Amino acid sequence: MSEQGIKRRHPVVSKVVEGEPIRVGGRELVPVVRMTTRMQRRALVGTERVSGRGWGAVRLRPIAILERSEEGERRIPIRNKTAQALSGFLLAAFIIPLLLAVAVRLARKE
Amino acid sequence: MDKEMDALLDALADLRAKANANAVFGNPVTAEGRTVIPVAKVAYGFGMGVGHGMMVEETGAEAVEAEESQEEEAGDSAGGGGGGLMAQPIAVVEVTPEGTRVQAVIDEQRLALAGGALAAWVVFWLTRTLVKIFGHEA
Numbered sequence: 256m257s258e259q260g261i262k263r264r265h266p267v268v269s270k271v272v273e274g275e276p277i278r279v280g281g282r283e284l285v286p287v288v289r290m291t292t293r294m295q296r297r298a299l300v301g302t303e304r305v306s307g308r309g310w311g312a313v314r315l316r317p318i319a320i321l322e323r324s325e326e327g328e329r330r331i332p333i334r335n336k337t338a339q340a341l342s343g344f345l346l347a348a349f350i351i352p353l354l355l356a357v358a359v360r361l362a363r364k365e
Numbered sequence: 366m367d368k369e370m371d372a373l374l375d376a377l378a379d380l381r382a383k384a385n386a387n388a389v390f391g392n393p394v395t396a397e398g399r400t401v402i403p404v405a406k407v408a409y410g411f412g413m414g415v416g417h418g419m420m421v422e423e424t425g426a427e428a429v430e431a432e433e434s435q436e437e438e439a440g441d442s443a444g445g446g447g448g449g450l451m452a453q454p455i456a457v458v459e460v461t462p463e464g465t466r467v468q469a470v471i472d473e474q475r476l477a478l479a480g481g482a483l484a485a486w487v488v489f490w491l492t493r494t495l496v497k498i499f500g501h502e503a
Contacts, residue, residue, distance in 0.1 A: 274387040279400045279460045286390045286404075308414030315407040317389045320458055322465045329465075333404055335455045336469040340476055344483045351487055355494040362498040 259301070265294040271318065285321040287330075290314070393460075402458040404467075413446025 274286035296309030322329045391403035419440040454470045 274390065277390065277393060277402065279393055279395075279402075280462065282460065282465065284402070284458065284460070284465065286387065288389055302419075304416060304418045306414065306416035308412070310410065310412035312410035313408065315389045317404050317406065317455070320404075320465070320467065331458075331465060331467050333456050333458075333467050334469060335406065337455065337472040337475060340471075341479055344479045348483055348486050352490045355490050359494055359497045 259299070261298045261300075265292075268292045273321070276323070281324065283323040285323065286317060287319040287321060289316045289318050291316075390458075398462065400460040402460070403454060404456040404458060405452045405454045407450070407452045409448065409450040411446060411448030413444065415442065415444035417442045 269289065269291040272288055272290050274288060277284045277286070291314040292311070293313075294309070294311040296307070298307040299305065316335075317333045319330050319332045322331060389405055389407050391405070393400045393402045395401075417440055453472070456470055457468045459466050459468060
């Protein structure tokens with residue numbers, strides 16, 4: 256049984272895009288989003304079978320909102336405070352054992 | 366088979382089309398002179414596959430010898446797919462006559478779980494350190 260495969264792997268694409276403006280009380284709010292996409296598809300053609308499969312994943316992360324009014328344009332950043340706190344916890348989880356290991360070394364030298 | 370492959374490619378193409386920036390900003394809700402727009406981070410994905418097998422049914426050994434080309438091709442097609450979507454609120458945009466501001470939404474449950482895990486981790490390392498220092502001296 257001979258099979259010939261065609262695999263098309265799309266690279267991870269990450270770009271910042273602006274959404275459609277939202278009008279609220281004389282102001283225009285433009286969402287700014289980081290969009291990351293990943294796709295892959297594959298086809299197999301053989302003498303006894305033909306098959307195809309594919310998958311894709313998209314992640315949308317808001318990064319800011321642009322406020323346009325008569326006074327001008329203002330960029331208001333959107334921060335994910337939960338993610339920031341979790342990153343801090345993770346950093347602490349790495350640093351604390353290192354500091355304690357240094358403490359043990361110092362205590363043994365004394 | 367062509368139909369299934371077309372469906373696969375259409376679905377993959379549709380994925381990019383759906384991934385627009387407006388998916389993360391909810392509909393504005395106005396109440397008591399202020400407008401609130403929920404903001405979430407969104408992630409979604411899907412996978413699918415289709416297959417077609419060609420079964421070669423022989424009509425019999427004698428018949429094959431007599432007529433080699435007398436083979437009947439039959440086959441079955443099958444396909445399946447699935448997907449998932451995750452949306453997590455991260456902020457709220459509040460628009461008032463005075464101005465626009467972003468209020469962060471904190472997931473207290475996740476933070477509490479992570480904080481508990483970190484505390485357990487710290488206690489473990491602290492105990493280990495104390496045992497190493499004082500156990501060594503003893």
